Structures are given as C-alpha cells and as structure tokens.
Amino acid sequence: MTRRIKVAIAGLGSCASAIIQGLHYYKDAADDEVIPGLMHARFGPYHISDIDIVAAFDVNTNKIGKDVSEAIFAAPNKTRKFAEVPNMGVEVLPGPILDGVAPHMRESFFCYKNDDDAVDVAHVLKETGAEILVNFLPVGSDKATKAYAQAALDAGVALANGIPSFIVSDPEWAKKFEDAGIPCAGDDIKSQLGATILHRVLMQLMHDRGIHVKETYQLNVGGNTDFENMKQEGRLTTKRISKTQAVTSVLPYDVPTRIGPSDYVPFLGDEKVCYLHAIGHNFGENPVNVNLKLSVQDSPNSAGVMIDVIRALAIAQDRGLKGPMFSISAYSFKHPPKQIPDFEGKEVVEKFIRGEVDA
Amino acid sequence: MAHNTIKVAVAGVGNLTSALIQAIEYYREGHEDELMHPRLAGFVISDIEVVAAFDIDSRKVGHDLSEAVFAAPNNKVQVVNVPKRGVIVKMGPVLDGISEYTEDVIDVSDEEPVNLAEELEQSGAELLVLNTPSGSQKANNAYVKAALEAGIGLINSTPSQVVRDNKVVREFSAKGLPILGDDLQSQAGGTVFHKGVLEVLHEQGIKVKDTYQLDVSGGLEGLTTLDYDRRTLKRSTKENSIKRSLPYETNVAAGTTDYLDFLGSRRIGHYWIKGKGFLGHQVKIDITMQTDDGSNGAAALVDAIRACKVALARGIAGPVKTVCAHLFKAPPSYLSRTDAIEGFDEFISGERQS
Numbered sequence: 001m002t003r004r005i006k007v008a009i010a011g012l013g014s015c016a017s018a019i020i021q022g023l024h025y026y027k028d029a030a031d032d033e034v035i036p037g038l039m040h041a042r043f044g045p046y047h048i049s050d051i052d053i054v055a056a057f058d059v060n061t062n063k064i065g066k067d068v069s070e071a072i073f074a075a076p077n078k079t080r081k082f083a084e085v086p087n088m089g090v091e092v093l094p095g096p097i098l099d100g101v102a103p104h105m106r107e108s109f110f111c112y113k114n115d116d117d118a119v120d121v122a123h124v125l126k127e128t129g130a131e132i133l134v135n136f137l138p139v140g141s142d143k144a145t146k147a148y149a150q151a152a153l154d155a156g157v158a159l160a161n162g163i164p165s166f167i168v169s170d171p172e173w174a175k176k177f178e179d180a181g182i183p184c185a186g187d188d189i190k191s192q193l194g195a196t197i198l199h200r201v202l203m204q205l206m207h208d209r210g211i212h213v214k215e216t217y218q219l220n221v222g223g224n225t226d227f228e229n230m231k232q233e234g235r236l237t238t239k240r241i242s243k244t245q246a247v248t249s250v251l252p253y254d255v256p257t258r259i260g261p262s263d264y265v266p267f268l269g270d271e272k273v274c275y276l277h278a279i280g281h282n283f284g285e286n287p288v289n290v291n292l293k294l295s296v297q298d299s300p301n302s303a304g305v306m307i308d309v310i311r312a313l314a315i316a317q318d319r320g321l322k323g324p325m326f327s328i329s330a331y332s333f334k335h336p337p338k339q340i341p342d343f344e345g346k347e348v349v350e351k352f353i354r355g356e357v358d359a
Numbered sequence: 360m361a362h363n364t365i366k367v368a369v370a371g372v373g374n375l376t377s378a379l380i381q382a383i384e385y386y387r388e389g390h391e392d393e394l395m396h397p398r399l400a401g402f403v404i405s406d407i408e409v410v411a412a413f414d415i416d417s418r419k420v421g422h423d424l425s426e427a428v429f430a431a432p433n434n435k436v437q438v439v440n441v442p443k444r445g446v447i448v449k450m451g452p453v454l455d456g457i458s459e460y461t462e463d464v465i466d467v468s469d470e471e472p473v474n475l476a477e478e479l480e481q482s483g484a485e486l487l488v489l490n491t492p493s494g495s496q497k498a499n500n501a502y503v504k505a506a507l508e509a510g511i512g513l514i515n516s517t518p519s520q521v522v523r524d525n526k527v528v529r530e531f532s533a534k535g536l537p538i539l540g541d542d543l544q545s546q547a548g549g550t551v552f553h554k555g556v557l558e559v560l561h562e563q564g565i566k567v568k569d570t571y572q573l574d575v576s577g578g579l580e581g582l583t584t585l586d587y588d589r590r591t592l593k594r595s596t597k598e599n600s601i602k603r604s605l606p607y608e609t610n611v612a613a614g615t616t617d618y619l620d621f622l623g624s625r626r627i628g629h630y631w632i633k634g635k636g637f638l639g640h641q642v643k644i645d646i647t648m649q650t651d652d653g654s655n656g657a658a659a660l661v662d663a664i665r666a667c668k669v670a671l672a673r674g675i676a677g678p679v680k681t682v683c684a685h686l687f688k689a690p691p692s693y694l695s696r697t698d699a700i701e702g703f704d705e706f707i708s709g710e711r712q713s
Contacts, residue, residue: 215621219629221573231587256621258575263617267569267610275573275629291647293629 002045005314006129008055008157010121010148011100011136012063012092014224014270014299015162015189015306016056017072017079019134022303023051025083037192037304039346043311044353045318051310053088054128057095057121057148060110064094076108078224078270079299093119100137100144105229109138121151132158132313134306135186139163139226139261140235149173153180158313161186161333162306164242168324169337178323183316185309185325188242188334191301195220195274196246196334198294199259200342202278203250211280211288213251218243218259219275222298223268230261242335249339272298305332312352319355326359327352363402365668368411368484368511370502371456371491372419372448374435374578374624374653375516375543375660376412377428379488382657383407385439395546395658399665400707407664409444411482413451413475413502417468420450432464432579434623435653449473454497460585460618461492475505486512486667488660489540493518493580494589503527507534512667515540515687516660518596522678522691532677537670539663539679542596542688546658547650549574549628550597550688553613554604554696556644560634561605565642567634571612572601574629577622578652584615596689603693624652659686669707680713681706 009016026035027049031042041048056068063071069085071092096118101111125133133152137144145165152159153176159167161184167173168186177184190196199218206213221227230236244259276292312328329336331345340348351357369376386404391397394404412424419427425441427448450470457465479487487506489499499519506513507530515521515538522528522540531538544551553572560567575581584590594614601611630646666682681702683690694702705711 215619217575217617217619219573219575219617221571221616233585233587256619258617258619258621260617262575263573263612265571265573265612267612273631277627293645 005051006054006131008130008133010057012056012058014077014079015136018300018303021083039308044315046311056092062110063092076225098144100141122154125155125157135161138229139239159184160309162189164188164238174324181322185329189302199247213255213280215256216278219262221263221265222272223266227264246334364408366410366485368487370413372414372427375490375656377435378653378657380428381439400669402665404661412448415453417466419448420468452501456495456498458586476508479509488514492583493593513538516543518542535676544688545655557604565634569610570632572630573616575617576626581618600688626652
C-alpha cells in the first residue's frame with residue numbers, strides 16, 4: 001500500500017503547467033505502459049497518479065488567488081494545453097520576490113508590488129502537509145532559491161531544484177539537508193531530449209570514435225519567458241556554468257566551447273531551437289564537421305523528468321535517506337553533485353529504485 | 360593619363376580595415392574572379408591608397424598601418440604580404456568606442472587624441488571611412504565633424520546614424536560633399552542573402568510568416584554586440600532592411616546572437632524561414648552559411664570607396680541614393696535589391712546623378 005506524495009511548487013510557470021497537465025493526462029496509465037518522458041508509469045511503488053499538488057507559490061497577479069488548475073494557463077505561460085485539469089482546490093499564494101524577478105521582467109511576469117505581502121513559505125509547507133518542494137523559479141533567482149531552500153529545511157520538506165542556482169551541488173547547502181535528515185535532488189533539470197543531453201552524447205561519441213574535437217558550440221533560442229528572462233547576461237552566469245560543465249566534463253581535454261541561451265525570439269513562443277556545431281579531426285588530421293538542429297516544445301520537455309525526480313525523492317523519504325540523492329541527480333539534472341556517464345545514469349537510477357544503491 | 364589614385368582615411372583599424380588593406384595588395388596581382396566590379400568607373404581596387412588611419416588601441420596607435428592591421432585583437436587571417444607605406448596609425452577619440460564587453464580586450468593607448476581635421480587635411484585624404492565598432496555614435500560624430508571641416512567625402516560602414524541624420528546630410532550637401540551609408544552590407548552577407556531568399560519566395564507566391572537569421576562570430580564586432588543596447592541598434596537596421604524585402608508584415612529576428620572567440624573572423628549564420636504555399640501547405644527552410652567577416656565587408660567597401668570617388672569627381676553633394684541602397688543596410692531611402700543594383704550601375708556609368 002503506497003501513500004500519496006504531497007508536492008508544493010515554487011514558480012507556477014510553463015514547466016509547472018506541463019507537470020500538472022501530465023499528472024492528469026497519464027493518471028489512468030497502466031503500470032507497464034510506456035510513457036514518453038517517464039522512466040516508468042510506476043516508479044518503484046509509486047504510480048504517476050499518486051502525486052498530489054498541495055501548494056503553489058508565484059509572484060504573478062494573474063495567478064495569485066486563482067486555483068492552480070486555472071493559473072497554469074494564465075499569461076505569460078505558454079505551454080500548449082494538452083490535458084483538461086479539473087479544479088484542484090489549491091489556491092496560488094504570493095511567494096517572496098527577492099531576485100526572482102529581474103527589473104526587465106516585472107511587466108512580463110505581472111509581478112505583484114510589495115514583497116511584504118509574501119506568505120511565510122515554511123509555514124504554508126507545514127500547514128499543507130507538503131513533503132516535497134519543487135523549485136521552478138526563473139533562472140538567476142539565487143536569493144529567492146535560497147529562501148525557498150531554507151523554508152524547505154525549516155519545514156522538513158525534501159527539495160527538487162529545477163534551476164541553476166546551486167543548492168544540491170553546493171557542499172554547504174548539501175550538508176544542511178544532510179544534517180536536517182532531508183533528501184534533495186538537483187541542480188538544473190535536464191530535459192527529456194534537450195540540447196545538453198544531445199551535446200553530451202555527441203561529444204562522447206566523437207571521443208569514443210577517436211575524433212579529436214577542435215571546437216564546439218551550442219546556440220539556443222526561444223520565445224518564452226525563460227529566454228526573455230535570460231536576455232540579461234548577469235542572470236546567466238550560473239546557467240552558462242551548468243550547461244557548459246555538463247558538456248565539457250565529457251571530454252578529458254580542453255576544447256574551445258561556447259554554450260548558452262543565446263537569444264530571445266518572441267515569435268517562437270514555447271518552441272525552442274538549438275544549433276549544435278562541432279569540428280574535429282580524424283585520422284591524418286582530416287576535418288569532421290557536425291551541424292545539427294533540434295527543435296522542441298520547451299516546457300513539456302522537462303516535465304516527465306521532474307515527475308520521476310519527485311517519486312525518487314518519495315522513495316528516499318520512505319527509506320530515511322538524507323542529503324543529495326546522487327543517482328537521480330546525475331540522471332535528471334545538468335549540474336549534479338556528481339556526474340555519471342549518461343548511459344550508466346539510467347541503470348544507476350534503476351538500482352536506486354530496487355534499493356541496491358543508497359543515494 | 361596619370362595614374363589615378365583614391366586617397367582614403369580610415370577610422371578604426373579592425374578586421375574590416377585589415378581586409379581593405381590586404382585587398383589593395385591582393386588585387387594588384389590579378390585574382391578578379393570574385394569581384395563584383397573588377398574595374399569601377401575606370402578604377403581598380405589597387406588604385407585605393409590609405410593615407411591616414413586612426414585607432415585607440417596601443418597595439419595599433421604609433422605603429423605602421425601595415426603592421427597594425429595584424430595586431431590583436433584583430434583576427435582576420437593574413438592572406439597577403441603588406442609592405443610598409445609609411446602611414447602611422449594616429450590616436451583617435453575614445454568616447455563610446457568601447458563597451459563594457461570590449462574594455463578587457465581593448466588596450467587603450469596613453470597617447471593624446473590628435474586633431475582629426477588637421478590630420479585629415481595634411482594627409483591629403485579625399486574621403487574618410489568609418490570602420491569603428493557598432494554603437495560608437497559619439498566617436499563617429501567627432502569623425503563626421505572632422506571630415507566636414509577638412510572638406511572631404513564620408514563613408515559610414517557602421518550602424519550609427521550618419522546618412523540618416525538630416526542635419527549631417529544638410530551640412531555635407533551645403534559643402535558639396537558626398538556621403539554614403541549607413542551600415543555596410545557585406546558581399547555575401549546575412550542581410551543581402553536573407554533578402555534575396557525572401558524575394559524569391561515572394562515572387563513564387565509563398566507567404567512568409569516567421570523568419571530568423573542568427574549569426575555567431577569571433578570578431579570584436581560579435582563581442583561588442585553582446586551588449587544588449589548595441590545589439591538592439593545593430594539589429595534594428597538589419598531587421599528593417601530585411602522586412603522591406605516583403606510588402607507585408609512578417610516576424611523577423613536577425614543579427615549577431617553570440618560571440619565565440621575561437622571562430623576568429625569566421626561568421627556562421629543559421630537561417631530559418633517558415634511560410635505558407637498553395638493550399639495552405641507549409642514551407643520550411645533551414646540554411647547554414649559560413650563566411651569571413653572582414654573580407655565579406657571589404658568586398659562592398661572597395662565598391663563604396665570607388666563610387667564615392669566618382670561622386671567627388673562629379674561634384675555630387677549629399678547621399679548618393681542608389682549607391683547607399685545597393686551597398687548599405689540602412690540607406691536614406693530603400694530600393695528593391697534588383698532596382699538598387701541597376702541604379703548603382705547607371706550611376707557609375709553616368710546615366711543618372713544619384
């Protein structure tokens with residue numbers, strides 16, 4: 001007999017919308033059904049329908065005070081509607097703003113005026129009985145992420161950190177979770193099939209085939225608020241580190257590399273386009289050129305991954321595990337405390353589900 | 360007949376100037392295959408003589424121009440030997456010529472800025488070319504003023520407002536001097552290519568809905584445009600130029616999107632076009648194009664310089680409409696690509712005055 005998994009979400013943007021729609025879209029899936037984007041319909045003891053959203057925080061006046069089922073379709077969210085979401089009886093609450101909203105984003109995010117109106121997050125987490133907090137704030141929200149992480153610690157709630165503000169991969173914060181006896185997973189959620197995983201695999205393949213990589217780049221453009229938010233180079237620092245290290249860590253030598261969110265093209269909406277370019281040398285230093293274009297709907301791309309993470313954290317809680325969960329963090333995040341090669345990553349998570357590894 | 364020369368001063372000794380200087384030597388030896396006009400109104404490329412040059416970087420200022428064009432941060436590949444011609448690079452005004460992104464790359468010289476107008480007069484230059492970084496409006500204003508004082512022609516390769524500034528146009532017109540600009544359009548550059556593809560689609564009845572052209576480059580120009588404001592300026596001239604190739608509203612995004620130092624002066628453009636054809640059928644186009652930045656711009660610049668000489672010789676005052684429309688992205692008045700080419704040829708042959 002399994003329990004329900006009670007989840008709170010910080011940042012009810014397009015990613016959260018895709019998760020919540022997904023929970024309804026796949027609620028009747030058979031245990032052995034292959035669902036694109038999930039490792040398993042039933043992950044360990046938990047079926048996708050065992051997840052309940054019990055609290056949601058945002059700063060957008062179009063969302064605050066509304067039921068979550070309605071708020072996920074409010075502007076500027078851009079996720080395509082692919083599931084009917086019934087009224088959930090969960091009202092979106094005003095979360096702390098801090099550095100979550102860049103000055104150039106105040107209007108796009110319909111941000112409320114006064115930080116004093118923010119709720120006490122730890123208090124809400126306790127009251128709602130939330131067990132896992134998912135962080136989906138905009139990139140660059142370092143202070144706000146720390147505030148939510150602290151609230152999770154205070155309330156004794158596990159943390160899944162979807163953004164590149166380093167918590168789980170920061171030894172100091174990791175220790176706080178360890179000391180509090182709480183599991184966590186992060187940082188910076190990987191997409192199901194995104195630029196990072198594709199780039200990593202390409203680099204690995206070139207290396208395995210003995211190609212000496214001379215230069216590589218990965219350009220990403222999109223039209224949602226994630227890209228609008230990242231127009232400011234200052235908010236991008238950790239995002240670039242996270243994305244770049246994920247790729248450069250594959251090769252045992254230094255390669256001129258440029259990776260990043262490159263541009264905001266409003267008319268693309270939630271479509272994200274990635275250009276991968278790599279030049280290498282093969283036998284006799286003869287040139288090898290790779291050019292590749294990936295185009296995906298951005299927000300749903302990480303939703304399935306996060307749903308697996310939520311269930312891995314629930315398993316960790318059931319087993320009394322604490323601190324960073326290395327296996328799911330390596331498989332599902334770009335900047336984990338410890339990288340594991342991608343093709344091994346999945347197997348390690350399977351072992352974790354079976355109880356053969358401890359974190 | 361005495362050998363004709365065109366005496367030119369350049370502001371900014373970057374990759375574009377490097378390509379210009381190398382072209383003057385390279386085309387002494389022939390190689391005419393890749394030229395739009397091997398001979399333009401009687402002038403060949405090696406008739407161009409650079410007699411004065413200004414920059415602000417200590418690795419260029421005080422050095423012979425033949426060496427300065429290969430000094431860092433320039434990264435245009437050397438394709439030809441450039442002999443010393445005794446032109447020493449002089450210190451120009453700094454003003455807004457550097458941005459927060461380029462200040463680490465540019466090593467500003469300690470030398471005092473020279474009196475630009477005086478230098479121009481002494482050099483015997485007939486025209487001044489602005490090859491300064493994008494967004495250097497104030498620095499360009501100083502050069503524009505000096506050109507006026509010296510009474511010489513002006514070519515603006517940059518996206519700063521010069522030829523689109525009515526006051527500047529009036530001043531040059533009053534003095535009987537030609538000016539060309541703004542924002543040089545490369546030979547096989549992103550903009551002209553993009554416009555060509557859109558025009559063909561339009562001719563064939565395809566309705567274009569969205570299109571973008573996102574470039575990456577390793578030249579200093581790429582680094583300069585990491586600055587969002589400078590990028591926006593550069594983009595608006597590019598995007599407007601592209602939008603004008605279609606008679607209806609389309610979503611256009613175009614411009615330098617990122618700086619990759621390891622590309623050197625290579626530029627890689629990623630093009631994408633989505634449109635609708637017969638029976639509402641979707642048409643999608645993906646194109647990648649690689650070019651060399653400096654060379655690509657200089658190919659258009661050598662034509663602009665020779666056209667400016669023609670205008671000077673004929674005493675034409677103010678902007679030359681067809682030349683601007685053919686060789687620049689933000690001309691004072693736009694013409695379709697084919698009208699611009701025809702008009703340009705007619706101007707050169709003397710069939711039209713502007």
